[in-house]
Amino acid sequence: SLDEVKQLSKDDILELLGIELGPVRLKCALLSLKVLKAGVYGIKEEEG
Known part of the structure; x- marks a missing residue:
């Protein structure tokens, strides 16, 4: 999950x-961790 x-x-x-x-x-x-976290936080910003 995202969490x-x-x-x-x-x-x-x-x-x-x-x-x-x-x-x-x-x-x-x-x-890979840096890119993954950037993607996760990017997704959250677009949803909000």
């Missing part, structure tokens, strides 16, 4: 990946 997506954190994403990442790869790995 579950809003609750996702950096730590949740890293746990799902299950591997250690260096600083450069960390930024790449978290890009």
Whole structure:
């Protein structure tokens, strides 16, 4: 649900990946979270 997506954190994403990442790869790995949250909050603004 949208509420579950809003609750996702950096730590949740890293746990799902299950591997250690260096600083450069960390930024790449978290890009999906950033885009997902931007989409969720964008949807909410259009509905309101």
